[in-house]
Amino acid sequence: MSKYTTEALRSVALVGHGAAGKTTLAEALLLATGAINAKGSVEKGNTVADFDAQEKEAGHSLTSAIVNFGYENTRVHLIDTPGYPDFSGQAIAALAGVDTALIVVNAQTGVELMTERMMRYAAERKLCRMIVINKIDAENLDLPGLVADIRERFGKQCMLLDLPAHGAADVVEVLEHDAGDADFESVAAAHRALIDQIVEEDEDLLAQYLEDGADPTATALHAPFEKALREGHLIPILFTSAKTGAGIKELLHVLASLAPNPAEGNAPPFYKGEPGDKTEPFQAEPDASKHVLAHVFKVVADPYLGKIGIFRVHQGTMKKDMQLFVGDSKRPIKVGHLYQLQATRLISTASCTIRTMRTISTSCRSNFPSRWPAWLSKQRKRATNSACSTSWPSWLWKTRPSSSNVTRRATKRWSAASARST
Numbered sequence: 001m002s003k004y005t006t007e008a009l010r011s012v013a014l015v016g017h018g019a020a021g022k023t024t025l026a027e028a029l030l031l032a033t034g035a036i037n038a039k040g041s042v043e044k045g046n047t048v049a050d051f052d053a054q055e056k057e058a059g060h061s062l063t064s065a066i067v068n069f070g071y072e073n074t075r076v077h078l079i080d081t082p083g084y085p086d087f088s089g090q091a092i093a094a095l096a097g098v099d100t101a102l103i104v105v106n107a108q109t110g111v112e113l114m115t116e117r118m119m120r121y122a123a124e125r126k127l128c129r130m131i132v133i134n135k136i137d138a139e140n141l142d143l144p145g146l147v148a149d150i151r152e153r154f155g156k157q158c159m160l161l162d163l164p165a166h167g168a169a170d171v172v173e174v175l176e177h178d179a180g181d182a183d184f185e186s187v188a189a190a191h192r193a194l195i196d197q198i199v200e201e202d203e204d205l206l207a208q209y210l211e212d213g214a215d216p217t218a219t220a221l222h223a224p225f226e227k228a229l230r231e232g233h234l235i236p237i238l239f240t241s242a243k244t245g246a247g248i249k250e251l252l253h254v255l256a257s258l259a260p261n262p263a264e265g266n267a268p269p270f271y272k273g274e275p276g277d278k279t280e281p282f283q284a285e286p287d288a289s290k291h292v293l294a295h296v297f298k299v300v301a302d303p304y305l306g307k308i309g310i311f312r313v314h315q316g317t318m319k320k321d322m323q324l325f326v327g328d329s330k331r332p333i334k335v336g337h338l339y340q341l342q343a344t345r346l347i348s349t350a351s352c353t354i355r356t357m358r359t360i361s362t363s364c365r366s367n368f369p370s371r372w373p374a375w376l377s378k379q380r381k382r383a384t385n386s387a388c389s390t391s392w393p394s395w396l397w398k399t400r401p402s403s404s405n406v407t408r409r410a411t412k413r414w415s416a417a418s419a420r421s422t
Protein backbone atom coordinates (compact mmCIF):
# COMPACT_ATOMS: atom_id res chain seq x y z
CA MET A 1 0.00 0.00 0.00
CA SER A 2 1.30 3.43 -0.89
CA LYS A 3 2.35 5.43 2.15
CA TYR A 4 1.30 8.64 0.42
CA THR A 5 -2.20 10.05 0.69
CA THR A 6 -3.91 11.54 -2.36
CA GLU A 7 -3.16 15.03 -0.97
CA ALA A 8 0.57 14.27 -0.98
CA LEU A 9 0.71 13.29 -4.67
CA ARG A 10 1.72 15.50 -7.55
CA SER A 11 1.70 14.46 -11.18
CA VAL A 12 3.59 16.66 -13.58
CA ALA A 13 4.65 16.55 -17.23
CA LEU A 14 7.71 18.34 -18.60
CA VAL A 15 6.72 19.50 -22.07
CA GLY A 16 8.00 22.04 -24.58
CA HIS A 17 10.25 22.29 -27.61
CA GLY A 18 13.25 20.03 -28.12
CA ALA A 19 16.53 21.14 -26.51
CA ALA A 20 14.75 23.39 -23.99
CA GLY A 21 16.41 21.25 -21.30
CA LYS A 22 13.53 19.03 -20.08
CA THR A 23 15.59 15.85 -19.70
CA THR A 24 18.41 17.74 -18.00
CA LEU A 25 15.84 19.40 -15.73
CA ALA A 26 14.41 15.99 -14.77
CA GLU A 27 17.95 14.89 -13.97
CA ALA A 28 18.56 18.01 -11.83
CA LEU A 29 15.29 17.41 -9.91
CA LEU A 30 16.19 13.75 -9.28
CA LEU A 31 19.63 14.77 -8.06
CA ALA A 32 18.34 17.54 -5.79
CA THR A 33 15.88 15.16 -4.11
CA GLY A 34 18.43 12.39 -3.64
CA ALA A 35 16.72 10.00 -6.05
CA ILE A 36 20.08 9.71 -7.85
CA ASN A 37 23.60 10.25 -6.55
CA ALA A 38 25.27 11.68 -9.64
CA LYS A 39 23.95 13.84 -12.41
CA GLY A 40 24.04 12.38 -15.90
CA SER A 41 24.09 14.47 -19.05
CA VAL A 42 22.42 14.24 -22.43
CA GLU A 43 25.83 14.57 -24.12
CA LYS A 44 27.24 11.57 -22.24
CA GLY A 45 24.04 9.60 -22.81
CA ASN A 46 23.69 8.69 -19.14
CA THR A 47 20.55 10.52 -18.03
CA VAL A 48 17.80 8.61 -16.23
CA ALA A 49 15.07 9.70 -18.65
CA ASP A 50 16.86 9.19 -21.99
CA PHE A 51 17.57 5.51 -21.31
CA ASP A 52 16.91 4.11 -24.75
CA ALA A 53 19.90 3.30 -27.01
CA GLN A 54 18.37 5.29 -29.86
CA GLU A 55 17.85 8.30 -27.60
CA LYS A 56 21.48 8.15 -26.51
CA GLU A 57 22.58 8.04 -30.11
CA ALA A 58 20.22 10.82 -31.24
CA GLY A 59 21.11 12.99 -28.22
CA HIS A 60 17.47 13.82 -27.49
CA SER A 61 14.33 12.15 -26.16
CA LEU A 62 12.22 9.97 -28.45
CA THR A 63 9.70 8.61 -25.95
CA SER A 64 8.27 9.78 -22.66
CA ALA A 65 9.92 8.57 -19.45
CA ILE A 66 8.26 8.35 -16.05
CA VAL A 67 10.24 9.04 -12.89
CA ASN A 68 9.31 9.90 -9.32
CA PHE A 69 10.90 11.52 -6.32
CA GLY A 70 9.96 12.68 -2.85
CA TYR A 71 10.18 16.28 -1.63
CA GLU A 72 8.73 18.03 1.45
CA ASN A 73 6.45 15.08 2.31
CA THR A 74 5.08 14.84 -1.21
CA ARG A 75 5.69 12.28 -3.94
CA VAL A 76 6.07 13.80 -7.38
CA HIS A 77 5.40 11.64 -10.45
CA LEU A 78 7.13 13.32 -13.37
CA ILE A 79 6.89 12.54 -17.08
CA ASP A 80 9.74 13.77 -19.26
CA THR A 81 8.44 14.04 -22.82
CA PRO A 82 10.15 14.42 -26.19
CA GLY A 83 10.06 17.95 -27.61
CA TYR A 84 10.54 17.58 -31.34
CA PRO A 85 7.30 17.74 -33.35
CA ASP A 86 7.82 14.28 -34.94
CA PHE A 87 7.51 12.69 -31.50
CA SER A 88 4.86 14.97 -30.05
CA GLY A 89 2.28 12.15 -29.88
CA GLN A 90 4.16 10.92 -26.80
CA ALA A 91 4.00 14.35 -25.19
CA ILE A 92 0.29 14.77 -25.95
CA ALA A 93 -0.50 11.32 -24.53
CA ALA A 94 1.42 12.15 -21.34
CA LEU A 95 -0.95 15.06 -20.62
CA ALA A 96 -3.67 12.51 -19.84
CA GLY A 97 -1.62 11.26 -16.89
CA VAL A 98 -1.01 14.52 -15.04
CA ASP A 99 -2.59 17.50 -13.29
CA THR A 100 0.17 20.00 -14.08
CA ALA A 101 2.04 20.76 -17.30
CA LEU A 102 5.42 22.43 -16.87
CA ILE A 103 6.06 24.08 -20.21
CA VAL A 104 9.83 24.42 -20.47
CA VAL A 105 11.10 27.35 -22.56
CA ASN A 106 14.67 27.65 -23.76
CA ALA A 107 15.96 31.05 -22.55
CA GLN A 108 18.27 31.20 -25.59
CA THR A 109 15.71 30.52 -28.30
CA GLY A 110 12.52 31.73 -26.65
CA VAL A 111 9.01 30.61 -27.57
CA GLU A 112 9.12 27.89 -30.25
CA LEU A 113 6.66 25.75 -32.17
CA MET A 114 6.16 23.09 -29.50
CA THR A 115 6.00 25.72 -26.74
CA GLU A 116 2.90 27.17 -28.39
CA ARG A 117 1.39 23.78 -29.20
CA MET A 118 1.88 22.32 -25.75
CA MET A 119 0.50 25.49 -24.13
CA ARG A 120 -2.61 25.01 -26.26
CA TYR A 121 -2.97 21.26 -25.72
CA ALA A 122 -2.52 21.64 -21.96
CA ALA A 123 -5.17 24.39 -21.92
CA GLU A 124 -7.60 22.22 -23.94
CA ARG A 125 -6.99 19.42 -21.45
CA LYS A 126 -7.73 21.96 -18.66
CA LEU A 127 -4.42 21.26 -16.94
CA CYS A 128 -2.79 23.66 -14.54
CA ARG A 129 0.10 25.24 -16.43
CA MET A 130 3.41 26.67 -15.30
CA ILE A 131 6.13 28.06 -17.54
CA VAL A 132 9.76 27.24 -16.70
CA ILE A 133 12.37 29.39 -18.44
CA ASN A 134 15.47 27.18 -18.45
CA LYS A 135 19.16 27.83 -19.34
CA ILE A 136 19.29 31.15 -17.47
CA ASP A 137 23.04 30.55 -17.07
CA ALA A 138 23.61 31.08 -20.81
CA GLU A 139 25.20 34.26 -22.15
CA ASN A 140 23.59 37.15 -24.06
CA LEU A 141 20.05 36.47 -22.89
CA ASP A 142 17.20 38.95 -23.00
CA LEU A 143 15.05 37.59 -20.17
CA PRO A 144 12.86 40.71 -19.76
CA GLY A 145 12.20 40.57 -23.52
CA LEU A 146 11.33 36.87 -23.29
CA VAL A 147 8.90 37.47 -20.41
CA ALA A 148 7.25 40.29 -22.42
CA ASP A 149 6.98 37.96 -25.45
CA ILE A 150 5.43 35.20 -23.33
CA ARG A 151 2.86 37.67 -21.97
CA GLU A 152 2.06 38.97 -25.42
CA ARG A 153 1.49 35.45 -26.80
CA PHE A 154 -0.16 33.72 -23.84
CA GLY A 155 -1.70 36.59 -21.88
CA LYS A 156 -1.13 38.79 -18.83
CA GLN A 157 -1.99 35.86 -16.56
CA CYS A 158 1.60 34.66 -17.15
CA MET A 159 3.04 36.11 -13.95
CA LEU A 160 6.45 35.94 -12.33
CA LEU A 161 6.67 33.50 -9.43
CA ASP A 162 10.42 33.93 -9.11
CA LEU A 163 13.15 36.06 -10.63
CA PRO A 164 16.80 35.38 -11.47
CA ALA A 165 19.21 36.98 -9.00
CA HIS A 166 22.97 37.53 -8.55
CA GLY A 167 23.77 37.15 -12.24
CA ALA A 168 21.48 34.07 -12.61
CA ALA A 169 23.43 32.22 -9.91
CA ASP A 170 20.14 31.73 -8.06
CA VAL A 171 16.54 32.91 -8.05
CA VAL A 172 14.37 34.85 -5.61
CA GLU A 173 10.84 33.62 -4.98
CA VAL A 174 8.28 36.46 -5.10
CA LEU A 175 5.16 34.97 -3.49
CA GLU A 176 6.72 34.58 -0.06
CA HIS A 177 9.20 37.47 -0.44
CA ASP A 178 8.33 41.13 -1.02
CA ALA A 179 11.91 42.43 -1.12
CA GLY A 180 15.29 41.29 -2.39
CA ASP A 181 17.76 41.58 -5.24
CA ALA A 182 16.79 40.49 -8.72
CA ASP A 183 18.57 40.73 -12.06
CA PHE A 184 15.61 42.55 -13.60
CA GLU A 185 12.16 43.72 -12.44
CA SER A 186 11.48 44.60 -8.84
CA VAL A 187 10.75 41.82 -6.37
CA ALA A 188 8.28 44.13 -4.56
CA ALA A 189 6.35 44.90 -7.77
CA ALA A 190 6.24 41.24 -8.86
CA HIS A 191 5.09 40.24 -5.35
CA ARG A 192 2.30 42.84 -5.31
CA ALA A 193 1.08 41.92 -8.82
CA LEU A 194 0.96 38.22 -7.90
CA ILE A 195 -0.91 38.75 -4.62
CA ASP A 196 -3.40 41.07 -6.35
CA GLN A 197 -4.09 38.42 -8.97
CA ILE A 198 -4.54 35.60 -6.42
CA VAL A 199 -6.83 37.43 -3.98
CA GLU A 200 -9.21 38.26 -6.83
CA GLU A 201 -10.20 34.58 -6.82
CA ASP A 202 -11.81 34.86 -3.39
CA GLU A 203 -14.27 37.68 -2.63
CA ASP A 204 -13.93 37.47 1.15
CA LEU A 205 -10.16 37.44 0.97
CA LEU A 206 -10.19 40.37 -1.47
CA ALA A 207 -12.47 42.41 0.83
CA GLN A 208 -10.22 41.71 3.80
CA TYR A 209 -7.09 42.52 1.76
CA LEU A 210 -8.55 45.84 0.59
CA GLU A 211 -9.64 46.70 4.11
CA ASP A 212 -6.48 46.06 6.10
CA GLY A 213 -3.92 46.15 3.26
CA ALA A 214 -1.82 43.33 4.74
CA ASP A 215 -0.71 40.31 2.74
CA PRO A 216 -2.86 37.23 3.39
CA THR A 217 -1.06 34.29 4.99
CA ALA A 218 0.35 31.47 2.86
CA THR A 219 -2.44 29.21 4.16
CA ALA A 220 -5.14 31.72 3.16
CA LEU A 221 -3.58 32.10 -0.29
CA HIS A 222 -3.38 28.37 -1.03
CA ALA A 223 -6.99 27.75 -2.13
CA PRO A 224 -7.31 30.88 -4.31
CA PHE A 225 -3.91 30.10 -5.85
CA GLU A 226 -5.13 26.60 -6.82
CA LYS A 227 -8.37 28.07 -8.18
CA ALA A 228 -6.47 30.61 -10.28
CA LEU A 229 -4.29 27.80 -11.67
CA ARG A 230 -7.29 25.56 -12.37
CA GLU A 231 -9.22 28.26 -14.16
CA GLY A 232 -6.23 29.49 -16.15
CA HIS A 233 -6.26 32.89 -14.46
CA LEU A 234 -2.67 32.39 -13.40
CA ILE A 235 0.22 30.81 -15.28
CA PRO A 236 3.29 31.19 -13.05
CA ILE A 237 6.68 31.81 -14.67
CA LEU A 238 9.74 30.27 -13.02
CA PHE A 239 13.42 30.42 -13.92
CA THR A 240 15.94 27.58 -13.77
CA SER A 241 19.30 26.46 -14.92
CA ALA A 242 19.27 22.69 -15.09
CA LYS A 243 23.01 22.95 -15.66
CA THR A 244 24.05 24.99 -12.61
CA GLY A 245 21.10 24.06 -10.38
CA ALA A 246 19.84 27.65 -10.04
CA GLY A 247 16.10 27.69 -9.31
CA ILE A 248 15.85 23.90 -8.83
CA LYS A 249 15.10 24.00 -5.09
CA GLU A 250 12.56 26.77 -5.69
CA LEU A 251 10.90 24.73 -8.45
CA LEU A 252 10.73 21.72 -6.12
CA HIS A 253 9.17 23.87 -3.40
CA VAL A 254 6.56 25.14 -5.87
CA LEU A 255 5.74 21.57 -6.93
CA ALA A 256 5.37 20.46 -3.31
CA SER A 257 3.49 23.48 -1.95
CA LEU A 258 1.61 24.98 -4.90
CA ALA A 259 1.16 22.41 -7.69
CA PRO A 260 -2.30 20.85 -7.38
CA ASN A 261 -2.77 17.48 -5.76
CA PRO A 262 -5.10 15.07 -7.65
CA ALA A 263 -8.14 16.33 -5.74
CA GLU A 264 -7.28 19.97 -6.51
CA GLY A 265 -6.60 19.61 -10.24
CA ASN A 266 -9.36 19.76 -12.83
CA ALA A 267 -11.10 16.41 -13.19
CA PRO A 268 -10.27 14.74 -16.52
CA PRO A 269 -12.96 15.30 -19.17
CA PHE A 270 -14.38 11.78 -19.66
CA TYR A 271 -17.43 10.94 -21.71
CA LYS A 272 -19.68 7.91 -21.55
CA GLY A 273 -20.70 6.34 -24.85
CA GLU A 274 -19.20 5.30 -28.16
CA PRO A 275 -17.12 7.89 -30.03
CA GLY A 276 -19.40 9.39 -32.70
CA ASP A 277 -22.61 8.36 -30.86
CA LYS A 278 -24.49 10.38 -28.32
CA THR A 279 -22.20 10.82 -25.34
CA GLU A 280 -22.69 12.25 -21.90
CA PRO A 281 -20.03 13.79 -19.66
CA PHE A 282 -18.84 11.67 -16.82
CA GLN A 283 -16.76 12.60 -13.81
CA ALA A 284 -14.58 10.04 -12.03
CA GLU A 285 -14.77 10.41 -8.27
CA PRO A 286 -11.46 10.47 -6.40
CA ASP A 287 -12.73 7.84 -3.95
CA ALA A 288 -10.42 4.94 -3.12
CA SER A 289 -13.32 2.68 -2.15
CA LYS A 290 -15.16 2.87 -5.50
CA HIS A 291 -14.62 0.48 -8.39
CA VAL A 292 -11.46 1.08 -10.39
CA LEU A 293 -11.27 3.40 -13.37
CA ALA A 294 -7.78 3.72 -14.78
CA HIS A 295 -6.58 5.38 -17.96
CA VAL A 296 -3.75 3.79 -19.94
CA PHE A 297 -1.77 6.61 -21.49
CA LYS A 298 1.23 4.64 -22.70
CA VAL A 299 1.99 1.06 -23.71
CA VAL A 300 5.49 -0.31 -24.15
CA ALA A 301 6.65 -3.69 -25.38
CA ASP A 302 9.24 -5.17 -23.05
CA PRO A 303 11.26 -8.09 -24.46
CA TYR A 304 10.97 -9.97 -21.15
CA LEU A 305 7.68 -8.83 -19.65
CA GLY A 306 5.63 -8.40 -22.82
CA LYS A 307 3.27 -5.46 -23.19
CA ILE A 308 3.32 -3.08 -20.28
CA GLY A 309 0.53 -0.57 -19.76
CA ILE A 310 1.33 2.66 -17.97
CA PHE A 311 -1.80 4.07 -16.46
CA ARG A 312 -3.24 6.56 -14.09
CA VAL A 313 -5.91 5.59 -11.59
CA HIS A 314 -8.81 8.05 -11.52
CA GLN A 315 -11.09 6.17 -9.15
CA GLY A 316 -10.78 3.23 -6.77
CA THR A 317 -7.72 1.24 -5.77
CA MET A 318 -5.97 -1.10 -8.17
CA LYS A 319 -4.58 -4.25 -6.60
CA LYS A 320 -2.50 -7.15 -7.78
CA ASP A 321 -4.57 -10.07 -9.14
CA MET A 322 -7.57 -7.81 -9.72
CA GLN A 323 -9.62 -8.35 -12.87
CA LEU A 324 -10.02 -5.36 -15.17
CA PHE A 325 -12.07 -4.80 -18.28
CA VAL A 326 -11.24 -2.68 -21.29
CA GLY A 327 -14.31 -0.95 -22.72
CA ASP A 328 -17.21 -3.40 -22.99
CA SER A 329 -15.03 -6.46 -23.47
CA LYS A 330 -16.26 -9.63 -21.75
CA ARG A 331 -12.83 -11.09 -21.10
CA PRO A 332 -11.02 -9.57 -18.16
CA ILE A 333 -7.36 -8.62 -17.93
CA LYS A 334 -5.74 -9.95 -14.80
CA VAL A 335 -3.34 -7.61 -13.04
CA GLY A 336 -0.37 -9.96 -13.06
CA HIS A 337 2.22 -7.55 -11.76
CA LEU A 338 1.90 -4.02 -10.50
CA TYR A 339 4.96 -1.81 -10.53
CA GLN A 340 6.05 1.67 -9.72
CA LEU A 341 8.19 3.00 -12.53
CA GLN A 342 11.53 4.81 -12.25
CA ALA A 343 12.45 5.20 -15.94
CA THR A 344 13.44 1.59 -16.74
CA ARG A 345 13.40 0.32 -13.18
CA LEU A 346 10.22 -1.53 -12.20
CA ILE A 347 9.57 -1.58 -8.47
CA SER A 348 6.98 -4.16 -7.44
CA THR A 349 4.00 -2.80 -5.54
CA ALA A 350 0.85 -4.41 -4.13
CA SER A 351 -1.74 -1.72 -4.83
CA CYS A 352 -2.16 1.81 -6.04
CA THR A 353 -4.85 4.32 -5.32
CA ILE A 354 -6.36 7.46 -6.80
CA ARG A 355 -4.52 9.21 -9.56
CA THR A 356 -1.18 7.64 -9.04
CA MET A 357 0.82 6.56 -12.02
CA ARG A 358 1.80 2.94 -12.10
CA THR A 359 2.75 0.24 -14.51
CA ILE A 360 1.08 -3.04 -15.06
CA SER A 361 2.14 -6.15 -16.86
CA THR A 362 -0.65 -8.58 -17.47
CA SER A 363 -0.32 -12.25 -16.69
CA CYS A 364 -2.35 -13.06 -19.82
CA ARG A 365 -0.67 -11.14 -22.61
CA SER A 366 -3.12 -11.98 -25.35
CA ASN A 367 -5.83 -10.16 -23.45
CA PHE A 368 -4.17 -6.80 -23.91
CA PRO A 369 -5.99 -4.56 -26.39
CA SER A 370 -4.86 -5.73 -29.77
CA ARG A 371 -5.29 -2.37 -31.47
CA TRP A 372 -2.57 -0.56 -29.60
CA PRO A 373 0.03 -0.50 -32.38
CA ALA A 374 -2.58 1.01 -34.69
CA TRP A 375 -3.41 3.63 -32.12
CA LEU A 376 0.18 4.59 -31.68
CA SER A 377 0.97 4.86 -35.37
CA LYS A 378 -2.23 6.79 -36.00
CA GLN A 379 -1.37 9.08 -33.15
CA ARG A 380 2.07 9.85 -34.62
CA LYS A 381 0.51 10.89 -37.89
CA ARG A 382 -1.99 13.07 -36.11
CA ALA A 383 0.62 14.74 -34.05
CA THR A 384 1.87 16.65 -37.06
CA ASN A 385 -1.64 17.72 -37.95
CA SER A 386 -2.85 20.40 -35.62
CA ALA A 387 -6.49 19.87 -36.63
CA CYS A 388 -6.73 16.52 -34.87
CA SER A 389 -3.73 16.68 -32.66
CA THR A 390 -5.69 16.56 -29.43
CA SER A 391 -6.32 12.85 -29.91
CA TRP A 392 -4.36 10.38 -27.90
CA PRO A 393 -4.76 6.71 -27.22
CA SER A 394 -7.12 6.23 -24.38
CA TRP A 395 -8.46 3.13 -22.79
CA LEU A 396 -10.11 3.10 -19.49
CA TRP A 397 -9.63 -0.01 -17.45
CA LYS A 398 -12.22 -0.73 -14.88
CA THR A 399 -13.44 -3.29 -12.44
CA ARG A 400 -17.12 -4.11 -12.58
CA PRO A 401 -19.17 -2.25 -9.97
CA SER A 402 -21.23 -4.61 -7.83
CA SER A 403 -24.86 -3.74 -8.62
CA SER A 404 -26.14 -5.16 -11.88
CA ASN A 405 -27.68 -2.02 -13.37
CA VAL A 406 -24.50 -0.12 -12.62
CA THR A 407 -22.70 -2.99 -14.33
CA ARG A 408 -24.74 -2.42 -17.46
CA ARG A 409 -23.91 1.25 -17.45
CA ALA A 410 -20.26 0.61 -16.72
CA THR A 411 -19.86 -1.89 -19.51
CA LYS A 412 -20.52 0.83 -22.08
CA ARG A 413 -17.32 2.00 -23.60
CA TRP A 414 -15.77 4.92 -21.79
CA SER A 415 -13.71 7.27 -23.80
CA ALA A 416 -11.67 10.34 -23.10
CA ALA A 417 -13.19 13.51 -24.45
CA SER A 418 -10.52 13.89 -27.07
CA ALA A 419 -11.24 10.50 -28.57
CA ARG A 420 -14.70 11.65 -29.61
CA SER A 421 -13.24 13.49 -32.55
CA THR A 422 -11.72 10.34 -34.01
Ligand SMILES: Nc1nc2c(ncn2[C@@H]2O[C@H](COP(=O)(O)OP(=O)(O)O)[C@@H](O)[C@H]2O)c(=O)[nH]1
Nearest residue numbers: 018019020021022023024042083135241242243
Ligand atom coordinates in the same frame (compact mmCIF):
# COMPACT_ATOMS: atom_id res chain seq x y z
N1 LIG B 1 23.65 26.09 -20.65
C1 LIG B 1 22.67 25.23 -20.37
N2 LIG B 1 22.51 24.13 -21.14
C2 LIG B 1 21.51 23.28 -20.82
C3 LIG B 1 20.67 23.48 -19.71
N3 LIG B 1 19.75 22.48 -19.67
C4 LIG B 1 20.03 21.67 -20.71
N4 LIG B 1 21.09 22.15 -21.40
C5 LIG B 1 21.68 21.57 -22.61
O1 LIG B 1 20.73 21.69 -23.66
C6 LIG B 1 20.77 20.56 -24.51
C7 LIG B 1 19.40 19.92 -24.59
O2 LIG B 1 19.06 19.43 -23.32
P1 LIG B 1 17.93 18.31 -23.11
O3 LIG B 1 17.81 18.10 -21.64
O4 LIG B 1 18.20 17.12 -23.96
O5 LIG B 1 16.66 19.08 -23.70
P2 LIG B 1 15.21 18.46 -24.02
O6 LIG B 1 15.20 18.14 -25.48
O7 LIG B 1 14.25 19.55 -23.71
O8 LIG B 1 15.03 17.25 -23.16
C8 LIG B 1 21.83 19.64 -23.92
O9 LIG B 1 23.04 19.87 -24.60
C9 LIG B 1 21.94 20.08 -22.47
O10 LIG B 1 23.21 19.86 -21.91
C10 LIG B 1 20.90 24.65 -18.90
O11 LIG B 1 20.20 24.92 -17.93
N5 LIG B 1 21.90 25.47 -19.29
Ligand SMILES: [Mg+2]
Nearest residue numbers: 022023060061
Ligand atom coordinates in the same frame (compact mmCIF):
# COMPACT_ATOMS: atom_id res chain seq x y z
MG1 LIG C 1 14.60 15.31 -23.68
